[in-house]
Amino acid sequence: MSPDDFGFGTQIRKSPFFESTIKWGAKDFSVYNHMYIPRDFGSPEKNFWNLIKTAILCDVAVERQVQITGKDASKFVQLLTPRNLRNMAVGQCKYILITNSDGGIINDPILLRLEENKYWISLADSDVLLWAQGVAVNTNFDVKICEPDVSPLQLQGPRSQDILAKLIGEDIRDLKYYWLRKVNLQGIDLIISRTGWSSELGYEIYLKDNSHGNELWEMIMSAGNCFGLKPGHTSTIRRIEGGMLSYHADMDINTNPFELGLDRLVDLNGPYNFIGKTALEHIKQSGVTRKQVGLIIDGEPLLMPNTKFWPVSIDGKKIGKVTSAVYSPRLEKNLALAMVETRYDGIGRAFKVEIQGQLRDAQTTKKPFYDPDKKLTKS
Numbered sequence: 001m002s003p004d005d006f007g008f009g010t011q012i013r014k015s016p017f018f019e020s021t022i023k024w025g026a027k028d029f030s031v032y033n034h035m036y037i038p039r040d041f042g043s044p045e046k047n048f049w050n051l052i053k054t055a056i057l058c059d060v061a062v063e064r065q066v067q068i069t070g071k072d073a074s075k076f077v078q079l080l081t082p083r084n085l086r087n088m089a090v091g092q093c094k095y096i097l098i099t100n101s102d103g104g105i106i107n108d109p110i111l112l113r114l115e116e117n118k119y120w121i122s123l124a125d126s127d128v129l130l131w132a133q134g135v136a137v138n139t140n141f142d143v144k145i146c147e148p149d150v151s152p153l154q155l156q157g158p159r160s161q162d163i164l165a166k167l168i169g170e171d172i173r174d175l176k177y178y179w180l181r182k183v184n185l186q187g188i189d190l191i192i193s194r195t196g197w198s199s200e201l202g203y204e205i206y207l208k209d210n211s212h213g214n215e216l217w218e219m220i221m222s223a224g225n226c227f228g229l230k231p232g233h234t235s236t237i238r239r240i241e242g243g244m245l246s247y248h249a250d251m252d253i254n255t256n257p258f259e260l261g262l263d264r265l266v267d268l269n270g271p272y273n274f275i276g277k278t279a280l281e282h283i284k285q286s287g288v289t290r291k292q293v294g295l296i297i298d299g300e301p302l303l304m305p306n307t308k309f310w311p312v313s314i315d316g317k318k319i320g321k322v323t324s325a326v327y328s329p330r331l332e333k334n335l336a337l338a339m340v341e342t343r344y345d346g347i348g349r350a351f352k353v354e355i356q357g358q359l360r361d362a363q364t365t366k367k368p369f370y371d372p373d374k375k376l377t378k379s
Contacts, residue, residue, distance in 0.1 A: 009281075014035070015213065017213045018074070020059075025042065027187050033064050045329050048237040050230040054230070055224060055229045056157055057155055058153065058154040059233075060234065063122050065120040066120070068119045069143065069368065074119075076135075081110035081111070091113065093178045095109075097262065103280040104276075110204075112180055114191065132145050148208075148325045150206045154203070166224075182353050186219070189208045201239055202377070221328060237327075237329070241331065258283055271315070289339060289343040292339050294335070297361075303331055305325060306336075314349075318342060323337050328369070337367070348365075
């Protein structure tokens with residue numbers, strides 16, 4: 001397939017790495033933040049084993065950046081999120097939530113602080129640029145908000161550090177988890193952060209000039225050849241093993257942080273206001289009626305991840321839904337994340353899950369399902 005033969009018109013954008021992903025075997029794409037994202041380089045199971053044994057390179061240019069600059073940038077960013085950013089240093093990254101006035105989650109991005117008054121919000125799948133610009137219009141903060149010419153790649157897996165060390169130098173090994181560094185690679189300006197969506201050791205490589213997209217892809221693949229680097233896509237298997245959340249699946253604007261057990265990302269005692277604070281104070285005080293749990297689903301291996309929300313029941317009564325599910329070939333179990341009524345969220349509870357009209361037994365268990373202390377990502 002030629003890159004020019006693919007598409008539904010100009011309203012859905014192609015990434016600067018699009019031609020390279022086609023060249024290296026991308027077969028199917030989906031749409032995320034109004035852009036194409038590769039979802040198939042062959043077997044999802046093979047992609048998983050490549051990720052956990054060596055490394056994969058993923059086109060995640062769909063993770064668009066919302067850039068916030070100006071003398072009030074820090075105050076404005078704090079207005080958007082319930083996480084306390086008071087001690088966030090230049091060069092640091094943080095996982096944050098962006099909430100609306102009802103305490104619902106609009107997005108769960110990574111926040112990068114590049115300079116004293118310059119931030120990037122690296123997005124999950126929703127229109128935060130429009131939200132942030134709309135909020136800014138109704139404040140007196142001195143900020144400028146835009147989408148910069150920035151497109152990230154993810155280099156993930158146990159050999160990712162060796163590949164980067166070969167490409168840009170040994171000192172990249174000193175980059176700490178959730179910190180970033182500015183790099184110039186043969187005239188190409190990059191931001192490299194020790195982050196990723198894999199629950200493995202990994203990095204995100206932010207290209208600041210899209211004209212170098214295919215050149216950068218080829219440079220990384222060449223450097224990684226001797227380490228077994230493969231082209232790939234974000235792994236649903238590894239994501240669910242690690243208990244990582246996917247926006248629109250495991251949460252949406254009607255989900256609040258306390259339902260997901262993300263209390264650590266909400267500071268209700270800080271000396272600042274943020275959008276949704278009053279609502280989240282009320283929710284915290286009154287308690288939630290549902291909670292996210294981890295499930296092991298019995299029966300034959302799931303042939304593919306769920307494409308619908310599967311009903312969860314107990315004694316014939318529906319008490320929740322499965323939001324993400326997949327078979328883990330490493331653990332040899334069907335794993336799932338589910339949202340259930342709070343009174344049923346204890347470990348070891350037995351449920352029924354309806355899958356394509358058939359009922360399967362399921363039990364609640366601790367999550368993450370693998371490497372709960374994140375030793376792999378922090379190593």
